[in-house]
Amino acid sequence: MKTLRVVLGCLFVAALSAAAQADDFLDQVDEALTFSAFQDNVRARFSGLLDLEEYHFQQPAPGLIRTTSDNLFNPRLTLFLDAQLGPNVFFFLQSRVDRGFDPSDKGAQVRLDEYAMRVTPWEDGRFTFQAGKFSSVVGNWVARHLSWENPFINAPLPYENVTPLEDIVAPSYYGSLTGQLRDPKYQYLPVIWGPVYATGVSVAGRIGQFDYAAEVKNAALSSRPESWDATRIGFDHPTLSTRIGFRPSEMWNFGISASDGAYFRPEAQATLPVGRDIGDYHQRVLGQDISFAWHHVQVWAECYEARFEVPLIGDADTFVYYVEAKYKFTPQLFGAVRWNQQFFADVPNGYGGNMPWGHDLWRTDIAAGYRFTAHTQLKIQYSLEHEKNGPRDLGHTFAAQFTVRF
Amino acid sequence: MRRFLFVGFVLMALSRSASADAVVEGRVELPKSHSAPVMNKRYEIVTKGGVLSTNPPIAVVYLEGSFPKPGALPTRQVAQKDLMFVPGLLPVQAGTKVEFPNLDHDTYHNIFSYSPAKRFDLGRYRPDEKPVPSQLFDVPGLVTLRCDVHEHMRGLILVLDTPHFVLTDPEGRFRLSGLPAGHYLLKAWVDSRTTREHPVDLKNGATLQVDFP
Numbered sequence: 001m002k003t004l005r006v007v008l009g010c011l012f013v014a015a016l017s018a019a020a021q022a023d024d025f026l027d028q029v030d031e032a033l034t035f036s037a038f039q040d041n042v043r044a045r046f047s048g049l050l051d052l053e054e055y056h057f058q059q060p061a062p063g064l065i066r067t068t069s070d071n072l073f074n075p076r077l078t079l080f081l082d083a084q085l086g087p088n089v090f091f092f093l094q095s096r097v098d099r100g101f102d103p104s105d106k107g108a109q110v111r112l113d114e115y116a117m118r119v120t121p122w123e124d125g126r127f128t129f130q131a132g133k134f135s136s137v138v139g140n141w142v143a144r145h146l147s148w149e150n151p152f153i154n155a156p157l158p159y160e161n162v163t164p165l166e167d168i169v170a171p172s173y174y175g176s177l178t179g180q181l182r183d184p185k186y187q188y189l190p191v192i193w194g195p196v197y198a199t200g201v202s203v204a205g206r207i208g209q210f211d212y213a214a215e216v217k218n219a220a221l222s223s224r225p226e227s228w229d230a231t232r233i234g235f236d237h238p239t240l241s242t243r244i245g246f247r248p249s250e251m252w253n254f255g256i257s258a259s260d261g262a263y264f265r266p267e268a269q270a271t272l273p274v275g276r277d278i279g280d281y282h283q284r285v286l287g288q289d290i291s292f293a294w295h296h297v298q299v300w301a302e303c304y305e306a307r308f309e310v311p312l313i314g315d316a317d318t319f320v321y322y323v324e325a326k327y328k329f330t331p332q333l334f335g336a337v338r339w340n341q342q343f344f345a346d347v348p349n350g351y352g353g354n355m356p357w358g359h360d361l362w363r364t365d366i367a368a369g370y371r372f373t374a375h376t377q378l379k380i381q382y383s384l385e386h387e388k389n390g391p392r393d394l395g396h397t398f399a400a401q402f403t404v405r406f
Numbered sequence: 407m408r409r410f411l412f413v414g415f416v417l418m419a420l421s422r423s424a425s426a427d428a429v430v431e432g433r434v435e436l437p438k439s440h441s442a443p444v445m446n447k448r449y450e451i452v453t454k455g456g457v458l459s460t461n462p463p464i465a466v467v468y469l470e471g472s473f474p475k476p477g478a479l480p481t482r483q484v485a486q487k488d489l490m491f492v493p494g495l496l497p498v499q500a501g502t503k504v505e506f507p508n509l510d511h512d513t514y515h516n517i518f519s520y521s522p523a524k525r526f527d528l529g530r531y532r533p534d535e536k537p538v539p540s541q542l543f544d545v546p547g548l549v550t551l552r553c554d555v556h557e558h559m560r561g562l563i564l565v566l567d568t569p570h571f572v573l574t575d576p577e578g579r580f581r582l583s584g585l586p587a588g589h590y591l592l593k594a595w596v597d598s599r600t601t602r603e604h605p606v607d608l609k610n611g612a613t614l615q616v617d618f619p
Contacts, residue, residue, distance in 0.1 A: 024599070027550075027598075031440055034440070034441045034443065034444060035441060036442060040441065040442045043441060043442055045443070045444035045446075047446075080446075080448070082444045082445075082446050084445070090447055092446075092447075092448045094448075118447070134448075135448075135449060143449045143450070249532070250530075250532045250533075251532070293514060293530045294530060295528075295529030295531065296529040297529075298530070328529065331518055331519070331520065331525045331526055331527035332520060332525070332527075373520055374550070374552055
């Protein structure tokens with residue numbers, strides 16, 4: 001393992017030094033991977049991202065990282081296909097080779113994470129229809145969740161901090177939600193699981209300064225990647241999500257999102273109270289987002305109020321938000337800071353009283369990135385997390401990510 | 407009186423020798439047309455139609471030599487229109503200021519370059535941005551323009567150390583006029599990896615035919 005890391009480190013340094021020379025080559029690759037036919041009416045382009053990530057943290061691992069070690073090397077190869085069929089039909093596909101959808105120490109796996117077809121009948125974008133397995137319309141983070149666009153290495157708190165709620169087992173007694181998280185942490189749910197590449201259909205469009213989007217998917221916003229595929233979770237209990245946006249100018253973008261859908265997986269049925277169905281327990285989310293961009297400054301913020309209907313307990317509410325800013329110091333160097341915070345409401349503790357169903361926490365992320373070329377980027381990040389009465393009282397996370405875009 | 411006539415004759419002769427009236431014309435063999443780019447619309451909630459205009463390959467033919475330093479050079483423009491750079495290739499003389507107006511309604515652009523000849527990042531700017539974002543290109547070389555918002559956008563500025571250059575037409579034909587007499591190197595820039603050259607001996611009033619196969 002140590003030898004492997006040394007070899008990978010050497011490769012990384014070699015890649016870094018060769019990056020400038022490779023830029024022209026990667027431009028050629030880009031051209032070579034673009035195809036067209038029928039007088040450019042059918043065009044397709046293959047592209048990709050190669051990410052090499054290294055994490056160092058204290059156990060328990062932060063967010064959705066799955067490992068029992070304090071260090072994790074996480075390589076990831078992402079391949080995209082974008083195809084334009086005439087002016088009205090767009091098709092895209094995303095496939096990954098990695099150690100799991102979220103960073104983990106598991107073996108390599110190959111997945112088809114996204115595939116969708118989009119029809120845009122009118123040129124002005126007033127209406128589009130999309131079907132397939134694709135990211136959620138909720139919020140504003142999805143547009144920058146890939147490693148090249150994301151100023152950070154991890155996701156904001158709403159998209160990766162797990163709550164004490166599971167989706168395969170319902171709570172068996174009143175106080176079960178208020179205890180410590182057991183290992184593996186991966187069995188618990190965040191408010192929104194990353195970009196939520198669930199399966200379904202969506203409509204979207206823009207009318208004047210307003211834009212709208214709505215989708216019907218097979219799984220809730222909090223659902224795990226294993227639930228996103230329609231062959232695993234069908235449409236018996238669909239989730240409806242929507243976002244209304246207002247853009248007074250290119251500088252500002254405001255949005256309100258909402259989502260409602262069942263969050264238990266079918267395996268949980270046996271653990272539910274008699275006579276109840278997984279469709280009886282919903283996750284309801286209300287969100288607000290704002291973004292601002294002007295010259296070299298970009299600012300994003302989102303807040304979510306999420307309610308989980310929990311057997312025996314009732315409504316478990318949580319509020320989570322973050323504010324994130326990025327600034328380009330030079331054409332190639334940028335820095336970013338993010339403040340995240342999550343609060344948990346009280347639920348019955350089983351002894352006649354109430355107590356929070358999770359540990360309130362805050363996390364601050366600081367990152368710096370350098371683009372060596374238009375195709376290579378290095379990011380480093382430090383995160384400090386404080387969990388009230390939790391195991392990550394003061395958790396430190398260091399991370400580095402080298403990305404090649406082609 | 408004779409002295410004035412003599413001075414006048416010398417001035418006329420000088421002005422005639424300094425006047426640049428040699429012409430080179432010919433044809434550059436151009437590479438095959440590239441496929442039109444495909445716009446990445448995966449995570450844009452609102453997308454418009456997918457028509458992107460094609461830009462057939464063209465070349466820049468220029469005369470390399472030692473020429474007087476220019477005075478003030480006119481400002482040139484590379485606009486962003488329909489999510490493309492217009493023109494896609496702009497040759498300029500070193501010392502030229504280039505403006506980058508955003509002509510796309512309701513859309514941000516963020517033009518940048520990491521090319522050694524010019525590194526810059528204009529940040530995100532609106533169509534009505536005043537003053538129009540600009541850069542001075544004072545180092546000869548090829549500058550690749552990109553947009554941080556629209557991944558598919560690609561443009562080129564070829565900064566040349568000569569005032570004598572011209573773009574070919576899509577068939578590769580060119581005509582470079584107003585050239586000074588003398589011995590020079592005529593070059594044809596075809597793409598970032600291909601520059602062809604041909605020594606030329608220019609004479610006043612004469613038209614030279616040069617083809618770059």
